[in-house]
Every structure is written in structure tokens, then in C-alpha cells.
Amino acid sequence: MKKLFYALLILISNFLYCQNNFEIDLSSDSYINDSLMLGAPATRNGFGELYTFKIQTNNNISDFGKKIRMKHSIYYFKIQKKNIASGFTEYPQPVAFGYMGKNGKAGYSTKVFFLEGGKYKIDLPKDFNNVELNIDSPTNREYKILQKSLEPFYIKSKNPYQGDSLINIDKKQEFLGEYIRKNPNSYVALWEIVNDYTLNDYHPAYLKNLHLFSAKFKQNALYKGVEARLNAEQSTSIGQKIPDIYFENGNKLTSEDFKKYKLTFIDYWSTTCAPCIKSMPEIVNLYHEYKGQNVNFITITDEQKPNRMEVARNILKKNNADWINFFDVNKDFQKKVNATSYPLHFIIDENGKIIARISNSIEEARAVIKEFLQ
Structure with a gap:
């Protein structure tokens, strides 16, 4: 037997x-x-x-x-x-x-x-x-039908090298929710959510629609991977508390570190990110503007190889970035906050609560800090 x-x-x-x-x-x-x-x-x-x-x-x-x-x-x-x-x-x-x-x-x-x-x-x-x-395959047939149904939500591009422009993400996700209710095992619909996130950033409707898939479908590896990443971003959105993060050589960032300052500014970057390097002098200016007002500055560098870590140190030194830098060698920060692009800025209060989550805008960060301190 x-x-x-x-x-x-x-x-x-x-x-x-x-x-x-x-x-x-x-x-x-x-x-x-x-x-x-x-x-x-x-x-x-x-x-x-x-x-x-x-x-x-x-x-x-x-x-x-x-x-x-x-x-x-x-x-x-x-x-x-x-x-x-x-x-x-x-x-x-x-x-x-x-x-x-x-x-x-x-x-x-x-x-x-x-x-x-x-x-x-x-x-x-x-x-x-x-x-x-x-x-001609089952998934490709379904994909063509769904794309045809989604055409009213887009303005067709006249440039063959540019994608069509989404008119209203809310309306599209509402339509997609109804589609998932009728097709609760659809890989095409799940990938459409991933595509919308890739092109249009996070939206609360993504997780709402994820929950509409069947119990059996939720057991597959793709669903679990997408859900985990979107949950990480939702749990580290504005108003939520930032989780404890563990870096290289036993270094960590916990709630105790935030208690020492009114605000903490975090810059997540990589040496392969041109906008990150370009904005470094602006962050240094922001640092000098607010370091006397009990605002802490931290960089978290997405590099794991020794040679790239050395490049990062040289960039920070060249820009006179006189603050603590952590290397996200375990990808703990990237996974726990679903950091999917650079540069990404967090502003955290003394209780560890996220005041702002900003993509590539030092001016927006400056405005948030100024308003909070006032």
C-alpha cells in the first residue's frame, strides 16, 4: 500500500x-x-x-x-x-x-x-x-478578453513607444473587483493588479480586490507573494508604526531610536540610482537646516556587495553626509516596508509613527518637517 x-x-x-x-x-x-x-x-x-x-x-x-x-x-x-x-x-x-x-x-x-x-x-x-x-492558450485568450474590456479606462497613446494612459485607477479597480468575483481563480486578474501597482504606485483597492479570490487560489505561490508585499506597504503607510529593522553586523533600527528625536528622516537609496545621487546634496542641505531642531537623519543603502558598499561610502563622504548609514544586506527594510523604488523617504515621529512616505521629493519632505515642527 x-x-x-x-x-x-x-x-x-x-x-x-x-x-x-x-x-x-x-x-x-x-x-x-x-x-x-x-x-x-x-x-x-x-x-x-x-x-x-x-x-x-x-x-x-x-x-x-x-x-x-x-x-x-x-x-x-x-x-x-x-x-x-x-x-x-x-x-x-x-x-x-x-x-x-x-x-x-x-x-x-x-x-x-x-x-x-x-x-x-x-x-x-x-x-x-x-x-x-x-x-492560442487559455490564459492568453482570457488576457485578450480582459484587455478589451479595460480599454474604456485608458486614453490610447499615439506614440508607439509609450503606453496608454490610465484615466481613473478607482474606476478600473472597481471593474476589476467585479471581474474577480466572476473569475475568482484568474491569474490574469492577479497580474493586472501587479501591473497597476508597477505603473501607478500603491492603492488600497489592490488588497481589497485580492481578498475576492477563491480560498483555493489564495494558496498558490504568486498570490502569497503579491499579498505579502502589498500587506507590507499597507502596514507601513502614513499613520502606521514602522517595524524594527535589522541590518548588517547586528545593527538595527527600533522604536527606542526614534524616541530620542522629534522627527527622523530616512532616505532609502542605491548607488545605481541616478536621482538618489543627484538629490544627495539637497538632503545634506535639509540636514543642516533642521539638525539643530532635534531632527535625526539616516540613510539606508540597498547594497550587499562589498565593492558597491564601498562606492556608497565614497558617495556619502563626498557629499559630507554626516549621519548614520545602514546597509540593507538582509533586505529586511525592503521587505518589511515593501520599498519598491528609489529614492524613498520616510519621516517618523518620536513614537515611531510614520508621518510621511515620499517618493523622490525633498521639497515635499521639507514641507512636512516644517509643518510638523510648527
Whole structure:
């Protein structure tokens, strides 16, 4: 009986694995001996781990994401007359084919389509910018229907290199909520919430709509990942208390640290973020403006490699940033507050309560500090 149980378990596992296998038969005569990439569309920092499809590599297919240590999946294809790519995806995932622009020309990509189990025959023309690929699979059929239904919520872009403009996020999320009630197991709807968050920042309706999915659907890895990230942001929105954060070498930031000051200004940044470095002198000016009024300044740097940490120290030193800097080596800050972009500024009061959560605006931070102190 025990042997029979294990045999059935292996059969079920193999069946599920086969359901999630895919094969892409790609042809694109215009790009033979050139390179195309297949990967996730635009992603938020911290969301890359949700894009986890895998493709078997060979002489003509390389794992570019792994090479540059990106969290989300992206593969390079050196195009031949015939290109067969075999892979695995845990759940349906949005992807697009893209081409990196050369000689100063802009890059471009196809419209998004979904990878799921099955076989795909794709022929890319020379000019495939914003081209919709006609892929006949359950998730892609649903995706096309939903996108058609969402057209009234957008102003169509006349620029082929720019996306359409969303008119009203509230109305769209209201519509999406009704759609989820009728389709409580829809991966397409869940990815649409992720897409809205990526392009339009956080909105309370995202979590409200998440709760409409079926109990069974809520057990899948994608749902849990999205929910955890949105819960982290909701729990660290204005009026909430910031959680204890643990950094490198036993360093930490807890409620006791905030009690020493009227306000604490936190700047979350990275050495790869040009706006972060550009705004550093403005933060230094803000520091000198308010350091005598019991306002504390802290930077949290999203770097984990020793060489990048040294670059960060040099940038801080060059700008005379005379305050405490922490390195988010464990990604504890990023995960607990769902920090998905740089620069991100928090203003915390003496009780550890979040007064402001600001994306890239020192002037807004200055106004909040001034008003609070008055």
C-alpha cells in the first residue's frame, strides 16, 4: 500500500510538472545572428522574485538574469534559422520579446503575452514594436478578453513607444473587483493588479480586490507573494508604526531610536540610482537646516556587495553626509516596508509613527518637517 502511495505521488507530480512545461518554436529571419531577449515586462524592486520561469540554456540561449544577478527571469536568444526553447513555469507569467537598440536607437518589445504550459509557434517580423502575438492558450485568450474590456479606462497613446494612459485607477479597480468575483481563480486578474501597482504606485483597492479570490487560489505561490508585499506597504503607510529593522553586523533600527528625536528622516537609496545621487546634496542641505531642531537623519543603502558598499561610502563622504548609514544586506527594510523604488523617504515621529512616505521629493519632505515642527 505504501509503495502504491509513492507511485501515485510520483505520477501526480510528473503530471503537474508536464502541465507547466512549455516549448517555444521561434523564428525571426530579420534577426538571424543577432540577439533578442525574452523576459518579464517592467518590474518593481522586490517583485522580481515573482517572475520565475526557467528556460533550458544552450549555445544560443543564455540566462542573462542570472548573469547580472537580477531577481526576475530574462533570457537572451542568439537567433538562428530555427530556435527551440524548452522551459518550465510554476504559474502563468507575463513576458515579452524585446530588442536592445543599437547605435543610439531605442529598444522595443512586443506586447505582453503569457507563458504557461504548452507549445508556442512564434514568428517575429522585423518591426515587432508593440506587436500583439497571436498565441492560442487559455490564459492568453482570457488576457485578450480582459484587455478589451479595460480599454474604456485608458486614453490610447499615439506614440508607439509609450503606453496608454490610465484615466481613473478607482474606476478600473472597481471593474476589476467585479471581474474577480466572476473569475475568482484568474491569474490574469492577479497580474493586472501587479501591473497597476508597477505603473501607478500603491492603492488600497489592490488588497481589497485580492481578498475576492477563491480560498483555493489564495494558496498558490504568486498570490502569497503579491499579498505579502502589498500587506507590507499597507502596514507601513502614513499613520502606521514602522517595524524594527535589522541590518548588517547586528545593527538595527527600533522604536527606542526614534524616541530620542522629534522627527527622523530616512532616505532609502542605491548607488545605481541616478536621482538618489543627484538629490544627495539637497538632503545634506535639509540636514543642516533642521539638525539643530532635534531632527535625526539616516540613510539606508540597498547594497550587499562589498565593492558597491564601498562606492556608497565614497558617495556619502563626498557629499559630507554626516549621519548614520545602514546597509540593507538582509533586505529586511525592503521587505518589511515593501520599498519598491528609489529614492524613498520616510519621516517618523518620536513614537515611531510614520508621518510621511515620499517618493523622490525633498521639497515635499521639507514641507512636512516644517509643518510638523510648527
